[in-house]
Amino acid sequence: MSPRLKKSQSVKISLISPNEAKALVEKERHRRRLLRLQQMREQDKARSQLNGHLIRDMKDQLMKAVAENIAETVRQAYRIEVVPVASTLNGVV
Numbered sequence: 001m002s003p004r005l006k007k008s009q010s011v012k013i014s015l016i017s018p019n020e021a022k023a024l025v026e027k028e029r030h031r032r033r034l035l036r037l038q039q040m041r042e043q044d045k046a047r048s049q050l051n052g053h054l055i056r057d058m059k060d061q062l063m064k065a066v067a068e069n070i071a072e073t074v075r076q077a078y079r080i081e082v083v084p085v086a087s088t089l090n091g092v093v
Helices: 018-092
Strands: none
Touching: none
């Protein structure tokens, strides 16, 4: 229950003017806009970090595949060149 007021006491109700109401609405819009921009920046940062990890992983996989390919090519070239020479040396020695 609310306390009773004496007749001499009056309750003042402060209403805001239309300009003040408009200013409050604009201030709230501005605050929400800034929050949205901050949220978008955080999301973009998270996306770019994820993309960076994905790109690094893809690059590592590609480099590994290229290294394997080069190693296999070298092994094949070594077999082609060494095997005939080794067989001719066995006959001479």
